[in-house]
Amino acid sequence: MATLASSETVRSSKLGRLVESFQVLAETCPVINATRAGSFAMAEEHYELPRFVFRGPATGMPPIRLGVFALVHGDEPAGAFALQGLLKRLVDAPAAAAGYELLLYPLCNPTGYEDGTRHNRAGFDLNREFWCDSELPEIRILEEELRTQQFDGVIALHTDDTCDGLYGYTQGRVLNENLLAPALRASAHVLPVDPRGIIDGFAAREGLIDDCYSGILAPPPDQRPRPFEIIFETPASAPMTQQVEATCCALQSVLAEYRGFIAQGANL
Numbered sequence: 001m002a003t004l005a006s007s008e009t010v011r012s013s014k015l016g017r018l019v020e021s022f023q024v025l026a027e028t029c030p031v032i033n034a035t036r037a038g039s040f041a042m043a044e045e046h047y048e049l050p051r052f053v054f055r056g057p058a059t060g061m062p063p064i065r066l067g068v069f070a071l072v073h074g075d076e077p078a079g080a081f082a083l084q085g086l087l088k089r090l091v092d093a094p095a096a097a098a099g100y101e102l103l104l105y106p107l108c109n110p111t112g113y114e115d116g117t118r119h120n121r122a123g124f125d126l127n128r129e130f131w132c133d134s135e136l137p138e139i140r141i142l143e144e145e146l147r148t149q150q151f152d153g154v155i156a157l158h159t160d161d162t163c164d165g166l167y168g169y170t171q172g173r174v175l176n177e178n179l180l181a182p183a184l185r186a187s188a189h190v191l192p193v194d195p196r197g198i199i200d201g202f203a204a205r206e207g208l209i210d211d212c213y214s215g216i217l218a219p220p221p222d223q224r225p226r227p228f229e230i231i232f233e234t235p236a237s238a239p240m241t242q243q244v245e246a247t248c249c250a251l252q253s254v255l256a257e258y259r260g261f262i263a264q265g266a267n268l
């Protein structure tokens with residue numbers, strides 16, 4: 001019993017600390033809504049995938065709805081900390097999110113985070129399981145979320161322990177590249193962009209990879225019009241504070257750039 005009690009304490013403190021830091025923000029800020037995408041049980045333990053919604057100031061247009069996902073790989077917490085940092089900035093300066101409804105998912109793989117592993121506790125890399133009839137509870141919850149929320153854009157935050165700097169995946173779409181390239185430039189004062197011609201086995205150019213793995217977290221394959229999709233990667237070897245700052249800068253850049261695209265489109 002003593003062992004169980006002590007492992008329970010560790011569990012509560014690690015998962016609890018992460019979620020609590022968001023909840024504290026939500027309690028102090030009326031435009032942040034703390035909810036959850038879903039929950040599941042594993043070995044009689046209860047796990048939740050929290051969802052925090054930030055509504056930026058209205059602009060008279062229907063809000064642009066973005067989903068931002070972190071900790072799909074449980075050993076990559078920089079993205080979750082960056083979402084915390086982004087929320088703090090937006091609480092202080094909400095105009096940066098004017099016209100947006102941001103749905104933030106800081107903990108997509110709670111068992112992996114608890115264990116400090118890339119895979120979930122059942123041994124699956126969640127980022128290879130999307131849209132292929134996976135029965136994994138995390139995937140079912142996230143697919144349902146992606147299907148019902150019908151995002152205008154989906155951003156996934158990751159960390160790579162083999163790269164030399166910041167980079168991202170554009171999946172061959174011009175819109176994705178037009179958002180990711182400025183995002184990399186906006187964060188390059190914090191960490192360098194990975195200059196290599198091959199990153200993670202893919203051809204790369206100035207940190208942009210025009211390809212991706214199958215089974216990654218992405219909008220439903222049949223969703224039209226197609227939302228933009230960005231995967232942003234920070235180097236695991238860099239100090240955590242710099243990974244977090246670089247990701248915050250990248251996210252703020254995407255908000256500014258995409259609003260510009262929408263405004264241009266509205267004027268056409």
Ligand SMILES: [Zn+2]
Pocket residue numbers: 072073076157158159
């Ligand atoms: Zn990852």
